[in-house]
Amino acid sequence: MDIKTAYNDDNYTIHVGHNIYDTLIHDYTKDYKDVYYIIDEYVYELYETKFSQLNHVIKAPRGEAFKHINPVMNTIDSLLDLNIKRNSLIVVIGGGATGDAGALLSSIILRGVDYIHVPTTLLSHDSSVGGKTAINRPHGKNLVGTFYRPKAVIFDLNFLKTLDDEEILSGFGEVIKHAMLNDQITVENLMHQNRRCINIEQLEPFIITGIKTKLRYVTEDETESNVRKALNLGHTLGHALEYEYQLKHGHAVVLGLLFMLYVSNERLNKSFNLQKYVEYFKSVGYDVSYLNELNIPSLIERMSHDKKNNETEKIQFVLLEAFGTPKFDNICIDELTHYLKEFQEII
Amino acid sequence: MDIKTAYNDDNYTIHVGHNIYDTLIHDYTKDYKDVYYIIDEYVYELYETKFSQLNHVIKAPRGEAFKHINPVMNTIDSLLDLNIKRNSLIVVIGGGATGDAGALLSSIILRGVDYIHVPTTLLSHDSSVGGKTAINRPHGKNLVGTFYRPKAVIFDLNFLKTLDDEEILSGFGEVIKHAMLNDQITVENLMHQNRRCINIEQLEPFIITGIKTKLRYVTEDETESNVRKALNLGHTLGHALEYEYQLKHGHAVVLGLLFMLYVSNERLNKSFNLQKYVEYFKSVGYDVSYLNELNIPSLIERMSHDKKNNETEKIQFVLLEAFGTPKFDNICIDELTHYLKEFQEII
Numbered sequence: 001m002d003i004k005t006a007y008n009d010d011n012y013t014i015h016v017g018h019n020i021y022d023t024l025i026h027d028y029t030k031d032y033k034d035v036y037y038i039i040d041e042y043v044y045e046l047y048e049t050k051f052s053q054l055n056h057v058i059k060a061p062r063g064e065a066f067k068h069i070n071p072v073m074n075t076i077d078s079l080l081d082l083n084i085k086r087n088s089l090i091v092v093i094g095g096g097a098t099g100d101a102g103a104l105l106s107s108i109i110l111r112g113v114d115y116i117h118v119p120t121t122l123l124s125h126d127s128s129v130g131g132k133t134a135i136n137r138p139h140g141k142n143l144v145g146t147f148y149r150p151k152a153v154i155f156d157l158n159f160l161k162t163l164d165d166e167e168i169l170s171g172f173g174e175v176i177k178h179a180m181l182n183d184q185i186t187v188e189n190l191m192h193q194n195r196r197c198i199n200i201e202q203l204e205p206f207i208i209t210g211i212k213t214k215l216r217y218v219t220e221d222e223t224e225s226n227v228r229k230a231l232n233l234g235h236t237l238g239h240a241l242e243y244e245y246q247l248k249h250g251h252a253v254v255l256g257l258l259f260m261l262y263v264s265n266e267r268l269n270k271s272f273n274l275q276k277y278v279e280y281f282k283s284v285g286y287d288v289s290y291l292n293e294l295n296i297p298s299l300i301e302r303m304s305h306d307k308k309n310n311e312t313e314k315i316q317f318v319l320l321e322a323f324g325t326p327k328f329d330n331i332c333i334d335e336l337t338h339y340l341k342e343f344q345e346i347i
Numbered sequence: 348m349d350i351k352t353a354y355n356d357d358n359y360t361i362h363v364g365h366n367i368y369d370t371l372i373h374d375y376t377k378d379y380k381d382v383y384y385i386i387d388e389y390v391y392e393l394y395e396t397k398f399s400q401l402n403h404v405i406k407a408p409r410g411e412a413f414k415h416i417n418p419v420m421n422t423i424d425s426l427l428d429l430n431i432k433r434n435s436l437i438v439v440i441g442g443g444a445t446g447d448a449g450a451l452l453s454s455i456i457l458r459g460v461d462y463i464h465v466p467t468t469l470l471s472h473d474s475s476v477g478g479k480t481a482i483n484r485p486h487g488k489n490l491v492g493t494f495y496r497p498k499a500v501i502f503d504l505n506f507l508k509t510l511d512d513e514e515i516l517s518g519f520g521e522v523i524k525h526a527m528l529n530d531q532i533t534v535e536n537l538m539h540q541n542r543r544c545i546n547i548e549q550l551e552p553f554i555i556t557g558i559k560t561k562l563r564y565v566t567e568d569e570t571e572s573n574v575r576k577a578l579n580l581g582h583t584l585g586h587a588l589e590y591e592y593q594l595k596h597g598h599a600v601v602l603g604l605l606f607m608l609y610v611s612n613e614r615l616n617k618s619f620n621l622q623k624y625v626e627y628f629k630s631v632g633y634d635v636s637y638l639n640e641l642n643i644p645s646l647i648e649r650m651s652h653d654k655k656n657n658e659t660e661k662i663q664f665v666l667l668e669a670f671g672t673p674k675f676d677n678i679c680i681d682e683l684t685h686y687l688k689e690f691q692e693i694i
Contacts, residue, residue, distance in 0.1 A: 069420055073484075073491075080486040080652065108455070111479065111492045112570070132458065137420075139427040144420075145458045146493060223459070305427065 003211055006219050007149075014129060014153040014211055016204070021118065021156040025091065028116055028152055032089040036079055038102045040066070040094030043120050046162050051093075056082055060094065066101040067135045069144070075102075076109050086110045089151070095121035095167075096128070096249065100142070104133035107148035116152045120159035122171025122200075123250050125207045126178070128153045130218040130231075140305045141239050147223055157207075160200055166248060169285050172198050173250025177233050177257060178210030181217075183324040196283050230326035233318045234260050240302035245290055254286050262343050264319040267329060272320070278347065291347045296340045300333055350558055353566050354496075361476060361500040361562075363555055368465065368503040372438065375463055375499055379436040383426055385449045387413070387441030390467050393509050398440075403429055407441065413448040414482045416491070422449075423456050433457045436498070442468035442514075443475070443596065447489070451480035454495035463499045467506035469518025469547075470597050472554045473525070475500045477565040477578075487652045488586050494570055504554075507547055513595060516632050519545050520597025524580050524604060525557035528564075530671040543630050577673035580665045581607050587649035592637055601633050609690050611666040614676060619667070625694065638694045643687045647680055 003014040015024055029035045034056070041059040044051050051057060058078045060066045079090075090113055092102030099117045106115035119128040134145035163171075172194070179186040186209055193202050214231060221228040238256030242249055258281065261272040282288055303315045314330035321327050331339075350361040362371055376382045381403070388406040391398050398404060405425045407413045426437075437460055439449030446464045453462035466475040481492035510518075519541070526533040533556055540549050561578060568575040585603030589596055605628065608619040629635055650662045661677035668674050678686075 069416060073416055076491060077484060077486065080484065080490060083652075108491050108493055110490060111481070111494060134458070137424060137427065139424065143427060143457060144423060144455050146455055147458060305430075 001208055003208070003215065005149075005215060007222070010149050012150055012152050014155065014215075016125075016155045016157065016208055016211065018157050021154055021158070024152070024154045025116075025118070028154075029089060029091070032087070032114070034083075034085060034088040035091060036082060036084055036088060037091045037093060038075060038098070038105075040098040040120070043094050043098075043159075058082075060098055060102065063095060064097045064136075066094075067097050067141075068101075069135060072101055072105050072135055076105050079105075079109060084109065084113065086113060088113055090115040091118060092116070093118040093120060094124075095119065096124040096126065099124055099128050100132070100134045100145070103131075103148055103150065104135055104145055107133055107146040112148065114151050115148075116154065117150050118154045118156070118159075121163060121167055122160055122203070122207075123167070123174055125155060125171065125210055126174035126214065128155065129211050129214045130228075131222065140243060140302060143305070155207075157204060163200075165285065166251075168198050168200060170248035170250035172203075172284070173234075173253040173257075173286075175203065175206050175210055177231075177253055178213045179206065180257065180320065180323050181230060181233060181326060182209055182213045184322065187323050191280055194284060195280075198284055229316070229328065230318050232316075233257065233320070233326060236303055236315060236317050237299065240299045241290065243302055244295060244298055247290070251286060254281055255288060255291055258288065258291065258347070259340075259343055260317070260319060262346075263317060263329075263331075263339055264321075264327075266339065266342075267331075268319055268321060268327065270320070270322075274346075288347060292344055294340055294344050296337055299340065300337060303336070304333070348555055350555070350562065352496075352562060354569070357496050359497055359499050361502065361558055363472075363502045363504070363551070363558065365504050368501055368505070371499070371501045372463075372465070375501075376436060376438070379434070379461070381430075381432060381435040382438060383429060383431055383435060384438045384440060385422060385445070385452075387445040387467070390441050390445075390506075394506075405429075407445055407449065410442060411444045411483070413441075414444050414488075415448075416482060419448055419452050419482055423452050426452075426456060431456065431460065433460060435460055437462040438465060439463070440465040440467060441471075442466065443471040443473065446471055446475050447479070447481045447492070450478075450495055450497065451482055451492055454480055454493040459495065461498050462495075463501065464497050465501045465503070465506075468510060468514055469507055469550070469554075470514070470521055472502060472518065472557055473521035473561065475502065476558050476561045477575075478569065487590060487649060490652070502554075504551060510547075512632065513598075515545050515547060517595035517597035519550075519631070520581075520600040520604075520633075522550065522553050522557055524578075524600055525560045526553065527604065527667065527670050528577060528580055528673060529556055529560045531669065534670050538627055541631060542627075545631055576663070576675060577665050579663075580604065580667070580673060583650055583662060583664050584646065587646040588637065590649055591642060591645055594637070598633060601628055602635060602638055605635065605638065605694070606687075606690055607664070607666060609693075610664060610676075610678070610686055611668075611674075613686065613689075614678075615666055615668060615674065617667070617669075621693075635694060639691055641687055641691050643684055646687065647684060650683070651680070 005011045036056045042062040090106045117128045131149040134142035137143040179190045234253045234256035237259045238253040242252035264270045352358045383403045389409040437453045464475045478496040481489035484490040526537045581600045581603035584606045585600040589599035611617045
């Protein structure tokens with residue numbers, strides 16, 4: 001399926017499907033004089049027969065290892081060595097981290113060169129949509145970046161076949177988040193179809209729903225001044241957990257979603273069945289035991305650096321009135337400490 | 348004088364005048380909860396009584412030393428230490444290099460924080476206009492950057508009083524370039540009023556003409572896909588000379604302008620009086636002797652990395668049909684070598 005963005009200008013297509021890479025990459029690259037490929041080194045190995053035939057390939061450090069300033073600048077220098085021009089094209093092949101860092105460098109090299117993202121993980125169905133680019137700093141994730149739209153996203157689901165269980169679990173975290181931001185029925189269908197194991201063959205409609213859900217928020221508010229922040233659902237604690245315990249992104253988000261449901265119950269007087277979601281998440285393979293012994297002061301410190309915060313003594317959270325109805329809330333650090341303590345008791 | 352940009356949106360004002368800083372900075376900062384000042388360490392020393400009263404000051408390495416990735420990332424980390432938020436304001440105080448690097452970091456920290464530039468040098472009348480941000484790489488100048496507009500530029504000409512002769516000469520190079528891109532009369536007036544020394548008191552109208560000239564090109568083509576490239580007049584060889592001989596930017600541009608006039612004579616059959624401009628530039632203090640012994644292969648190598656180039660074996664130059672009428676030309680490396688050899692003989 002082709003999903004077209006609906007900005008005022010500079011729109012692009014997100015192509016989702018099986019076996020679409022070869023034809024589409026040919027179509028997109030043929031009008032550029034020079035094309036440069038930045039490929040996650042692990043993905044390159046997996047598909048070496050396919051990629052070893054390309055000219056101008058730069059292998060990027062695997063996954064999150066690429067999201068640091070040094071590998072980004074090294075890759076920029078490699079592209080300059082290869083004589084990249086402003087009218088060249090960069091094709092970024094890899095998961096979300098590769099996309100984040102590859103898009104960032106595309107946006108700053110020569111003040112911006114066209115790029116296409118070819119996501120290779122389930123997780124990147126999320127990060128490849130919305131034009132955000134990012135690298136990490138010691139203070140936290142994604143603290144440096146730009147807004148920069150690709151010329152296209154080619155999401156060939158065949159790449160998902162080589163994912164290991166951990167990767168699938170990580171990507172599934174964002175699938176769940178998007179379902180929760182869509183509506184109750186999507187959440188229930190998802191839990192029904194992926195009971196006790198994640199069935200990758202059945203995920204395509206949920207991926208498409210996820211991309212469309214995300215685009216709805218992003219198109220309305222590209223630079224995240226208001227509604228786009230809803231996509232941060234589960235991420236405030238999630239990012240802190242990810243850093244604190246070196247978890248995979250989507251895994252951390254799922255744990256953050258549980259806390260979000262708990263806080264929504266407490267502050268908005270909702271009655272999400274927390275235990276049901278805990279059980280479901282455990283059944284498909286997430287380790288929720290991290291939530292039993294939280295280093296609360298360290299997590300609070302990390303959350304206070306979240307770039308979504310606008311007030312110094314408060315931390316911005318996205319809660320849910322209902323699935324599909326996000327609500328923003330600034331929570332004092334004292335209250336948050338209290339919630340975290342209570343939460344780890346009942347989990 | 349207030350000069351307003353004329354983009355479709357996100358316009359801002361460039362304020363030019365004497366004694367305007369204090370009032371304007373008060374007006375612009377009062378609506379922000381947090382304001383962070385990035386000040387060139389040398390400028391900070393010169394105006395310590397003024398700046399030592401500010402909160403949240405980060406001193407930046409002096410001039411070009413700031414235009415590298417490490418000091419930029421260090422400054423970003425300092426801002427994160429100070430708990431900068433997306434709705435904060437960054438005020439960048441210093442010359443062109445401070446502005447380039449300060450604007451770059453403003454554009455990438457938390458994916459973009461508002462910033463105001465307070466230029467303190469004559470040279471920065473140029474770089475503070477047009478929304479380009481940049482740092483250098485080993486391959487050349489300004490190879491990494493973004494397009495990012497400030498909320499305002501406050502150009503208080505009182506800061507120019509502490510400039511040394513070298514700085515004034517450097518800034519004057521861009522004043523000359525803008526005069527050449529404006530018209531014959533501006534060039535002649537400039538040469539008339541600044542004969543044998545640069546009279547900083549008389550420069551204000553030329554600075555204003557320079558800013559307006561630049562804005563005319565920039566507004567038409569912000570991301571430099573076509574006409575904006577005219578502002579590169581003198582810069583193709585200029586940047587290469589600047590790197591090769593560690594010259595001040597405007598000084599190198601002036602030498603590049605001489606070569607540009609020579610090549611315009613040769614390729615466009617013009618009759619710019621090269622000797623007259625050589626004599627004038629020498630009389631106001633530029634050292635043109637660098638042009639007598641050029642390391643041509645190295646300069647060619649540097650020019651071939653210029654990010655304006657779109658063709659691999661050719662180097663894009665801006666020439667002049669007449670003052671105010673730029674013309675683009677792609678010159679083969681062989682021809683360019685020939686021109687450089689001939690040029691250094693006659694200079």
